[in-house]
Amino acid sequence: MLPTIQDQLDKITPSLRAFAMSLTGNGVDAEDLYQDTAYKVLANTDKFKEGTNFKAWAVTIMRNLFINNYRKKMRRNTILDQTPNDYYINSGGKPVENDGDTNIAYKDMLKMVSSLPEDFKRPFWMAYKGYKYDEIADQLDAPLGTIKSRIFFARKKLMKMYEDAHRMRA
Numbered sequence: 391m392l393p394t395i396q397d398q399l400d401k402i403t404p405s406l407r408a409f410a411m412s413l414t415g416n417g418v419d420a421e422d423l424y425q426d427t428a429y430k431v432l433a434n435t436d437k438f439k440e441g442t443n444f445k446a447w448a449v450t451i452m453r454n455l456f457i458n459n460y461r462k463k464m465r466r467n468t469i470l471d472q473t474p475n476d477y478y479i480n481s482g483g484k485p486v487e488n489d490g491d492t493n494i495a496y497k498d499m500l501k502m503v504s505s506l507p508e509d510f511k512r513p514f515w516m517a518y519k520g521y522k523y524d525e526i527a528d529q530l531d532a533p534l535g536t537i538k539s540r541i542f543f544a545r546k547k548l549m550k551m552y553e554d555a556h557r558m559r560a
Contacts, residue, residue, distance in 0.1 A: 395407045395435045397445045399428060409449060423459075427452040434553050502551045506544055514544035 393401075406427060412419040430451050431438075438447055503511060517525045523541070527534045 392440070395432065395438065395444075397512050397520060398488060399431055399448065402445045402448060403428075403501035404446060405445065409452060410456075413453070423452060423456055430455065499548070499552070502555075503544075503550055504549060505551075510540050510547065513540045514548075517541050 403424075407420065407424050410423040411417065411429070414447055427448065432446050434451075438444065462506050479544045503514065506514065512530060513526050513532075514530070517523070521529070524534055526541075527531075527537045531539065
């Protein structure tokens, strides 16, 4: 007799919970992800093809749920500027700006970037100058994924340094 979907799910539950934890990095979120996955697996038993890899099917469902939840979360955090720009369009003249604050902030950012470890600094500067990730990977002779993660972590470190610097000034 073939095991039921519930039996198969019970058998791989520890693996799914561990995978959920590795994706979320948080016990509460991991449990939520596991519960959502278990529900979706049980609700879609008709879509599982007997004789195929059940664990791979369940892990794919979990991964897709995680990705979709992440995308929703990012969309919720996106702020859209709905203010009209008619003033700038109709002003007719060239705006006069005070670059004092901008120049100071730029100099601060330059110091922060120069304080990054070399592994993060070079890819970050190249991306800032307009190089594409694959071009940076080729020039630095590094895997594309490594370049992407280094630039991501450089940005993250810079945001933290910038927030800390502004918190000290306030």
